[in-house]
Amino acid sequence: MTITRGNFRLKVVEGEFTDSQIIVMLRENGTGKTTFLHMLAGLLKPDSVEGSDMEIPKFNFSYKQERIGIKLEFECIVEMLLCEKIPDAIRNPHFLSNVFEPLLIRKLMDKELGDLSAGELQKVALTLCLGKPADIYPINEPSTYLDSEQCIVASTNTSRPRIK
Numbered sequence: 750m751t752i753t754r755g756n757f758r759l760k761v762v763e764g765e766f767t768d769s770q771i772i773v774m775l776r777e778n779g780t781g782k783t784t785f786l787h788m789l790a791g792l793l794k795p796d797s798v799e800g801s802d803m804e805i806p807k808f809n810f811s812y813k814q815e816r817i818g819i820k821l822e823f824e825c826i827v828e829m830l831l832c833e834k835i836p837d838a839i840r841n842p843h844f845l846s847n848v849f850e851p852l853l854i855r856k857l858m859d860k861e862l863g864d865l866s867a868g869e870l871q872k873v874a875l876t877l878c879l880g881k882p883a884d885i886y887p888i889n890e891p892s893t894y895l896d897s898e899q900c901i902v903a904s905t906n907t908s909r910p911r912i913k
């Protein structure tokens with residue numbers, strides 16, 4: 750199938766993945782990584798082709814957008830946001846030890862979203878994404894704005910099995 754955005758056309762061929770598999774997409778800027786993730790997550794529709802029976806399988810996605818902060822309510826305390834959006838996850842010991850604590854979210858809990866640094870906001874966005882039960886977690890730009898230590902934490906701890 751293909752998907753067209755202005756002058757850009759991405760051709761997607763059928764592939765496979767298994768449970769608990771981590772797939773990393775690394776390509777130059779503007780080669781269609783975000784377009785592909787948006788298509789997978791159902792945010793963009795592929796071009797329709799007459800007679801084609803190829804469909805994107807239906808999965809539950811928890812997607813972390815490339816541009817963080819756009820959909821977050823800025824006059825909100827981090828703790829309130831997490832309690833509202835991922836109430837089960839933040840009481841789950843597995844999530845706390847694999848995501849919440851390694852990303853050092855506890856020390857951000859009483860801060861307003863609007864006061865967070867870009868890296869802190871990125872970590873809250875990752876926590877929100879990973880705290881939602883889903884089949885697939887497309888994470889766009891997981892390490893942007895993170896310091897080197899937190900880049901390693903984000904790539905190791907956030908890829909461990911999570912709550913279902």
Ligand SMILES: Nc1ncnc2c1ncn2[C@@H]1O[C@H](COP(=O)(O)OP(=O)(O)OP(=O)(O)O)[C@@H](O)[C@H]1O
Binds near residue numbers: 779782
């Ligand atoms: N709404 C749009 N209208 C026209 N062209 C678009 C639109 N959105 C994206 N594109 C183009 O599609 C191409 C792929 O963009 P995409 O965001 O998928 O790339 P990417 O691989 O995620 O890039 P990056 O690594 O820079 O984040 C780019 O050339 C971009 O300019």
